[in-house]
């Protein structure tokens with residue numbers, strides 16, 4: 598199993614995971630041509646994607662899905678709540694599938710286990726994706742961790758973990774007070790310190806990859822996210838990967 602990012606942040610997200618002959622895309626917040634260009638960097642033809650899984654209805658996750666899925670005839674999976682929230686935007690797509698936020702799904706060689714997260718969306722989920730041997734936990738867009746989030750991510754072989762903001766930078770930055778409140782709130786986004794605390798609380802003996810994702814351009818710096826997560830793992834900061842808004846990150850494999 599291996600995975601790579603097309604880009605991550607409030608301007609668009611997309612993560613590719615593949616094993617055997619199966620390749621899935623989690624979220625697509627990029628326009629059709631932009632998405633194809635980002636996939637090309639990874640050596641991927643758009644039509645080779647077997648399924649798109651959507652975490653929630655915010656534009657940076659679902660904005661590019663209708664056009665991309667429609668153009669390339671790819672099926673789209675989303676929770677019933679997310680489906681309700683995006684209803685009109687998916688008109689015209691023939692292959693739309695709802696799922697329950699606690700039920701595992703199998704697509705070819707991959708098992709996709711969703712789990713609900715606290716975020717200001719209708720029925721937001723994140724995923725643990727496995728190939729029977731390795732498990733990748735993906736966690737962005739949540740205001741706080743929960744016991745169920747921790748239980749879902751325990752013992753993963755790789756983690757893509759939201760480090761949205763540095764608390765001090767958000768507090769002292771120029772965002773309007775109401776936006777600061779939303780981001781820092783229980784249904785907003787995870788800050789570096791909370792991501793580090795979550796990471797530190799997990800069973801992590803098998804971890805091969807930790808990637809900080811969904812970093813705010815305004816309220817965070819890669820070095821701050823790296824330092825926070827490295828402190829939780831007692832590793833060097835450069836071991837922590839960064840999912841960049843423009844570049845994403847290249848293929849990471851499990852072995």
Ligand SMILES: [Zn+2]
Pocket residue numbers: 606607610655657658738811
């Ligand atoms: Zn987002």
Ligand SMILES: [Zn+2]
Pocket residue numbers: 653655716718738
């Ligand atoms: Zn969101």
